[in-house]
Amino acid sequence: MKDNKYRILVAEDDRDIVDLLELYLENAGYEVLTAENGLLAWQSLVANTDIDLVIMDIMMPEMTGYQLLRKMRETKNIPVIIISAKTEDSDKILGLDLGADDYIAKPFNPLEVVARVRSNLRRFYSLNDQGAEDDGSLTVGDLVLNTNSMTLKKGDEEIALTPMEYKILMLFMQNPGKVFTKIQIYQHASGDYVENDENTIMVHMSNLREKIETDPKMPKYLKTIRGLGYKLEKQ
Numbered sequence: 001m002k003d004n005k006y007r008i009l010v011a012e013d014d015r016d017i018v019d020l021l022e023l024y025l026e027n028a029g030y031e032v033l034t035a036e037n038g039l040l041a042w043q044s045l046v047a048n049t050d051i052d053l054v055i056m057d058i059m060m061p062e063m064t065g066y067q068l069l070r071k072m073r074e075t076k077n078i079p080v081i082i083i084s085a086k087t088e089d090s091d092k093i094l095g096l097d098l099g100a101d102d103y104i105a106k107p108f109n110p111l112e113v114v115a116r117v118r119s120n121l122r123r124f125y126s127l128n129d130q131g132a133e134d135d136g137s138l139t140v141g142d143l144v145l146n147t148n149s150m151t152l153k154k155g156d157e158e159i160a161l162t163p164m165e166y167k168i169l170m171l172f173m174q175n176p177g178k179v180f181t182k183i184q185i186y187q188h189a190s191g192d193y194v195e196n197d198e199n200t201i202m203v204h205m206s207n208l209r210e211k212i213e214t215d216p217k218m219p220k221y222l223k224t225i226r227g228l229g230y231k232l233e234k235q
Helices: 015-027 038-047 065-075 089-097 110-132 163-174 182-190 195-212
Strands: 007-011 031-035 053-056 080-084 102-105 137-140 143-146 151-154 157-159 222-225 229-232
Touching (some): 007 015, 007 038, 015 031, 031 038, 038 053, 053 110, 065 080, 065 089, 080 089, 080 110, 089 102, 089 195, 102 110, 137 163, 143 163, 151 195, 163 182, 163 195, 163 229, 182 195, 182 229, 195 222
Parallel strands (some): 007 031, 007 053, 053 080, 080 102
Antiparallel strands (some): 151 157, 222 229
């Protein structure tokens, strides 16, 4: 686990929300950087390579949260939490599709945000530390998950994963053939489960299939077990 203080970037154009999040996050022991629009947030990410997690709004001037997230995922693997007043399922699905790890609707409880930050950081960095303890890789069929570099290869092709996708796939590749419920998957990858998180897992599973399956409609690896959950088929 990382020893020094975690650094959080809050990208939000509402000053009241920024002040609220800054107060609660600093009180929880985090260092907080802020950006009032998406462009400044991107510049901050470029200038500060030691940012550990990003909290972002969607509707920001200069560069939207969606645009910022798309640029981030070209080069950065750190956890991202979206906090937005856009609460339609389509908005949430788009954010997750672009690589967000969590999505919180406004108005929000700041204590929940702190809990989600803590959960995402704990899982992201503890998984990274687990991989650093050995030089082994997880292999299922032609999928090879390197737990040191947190990268996935299918044959000779390297496949980019978001932190949430990595955590989910690692769970399955550590337990090939074992069935996991949506609740178990979410609790492993992101912490406490609430009822509306079921759609979040479905989106992540769909995204993983698009990345690892030759034909996502006829999956070879990630199988749906009707009425139960999912499993990674032994190869």
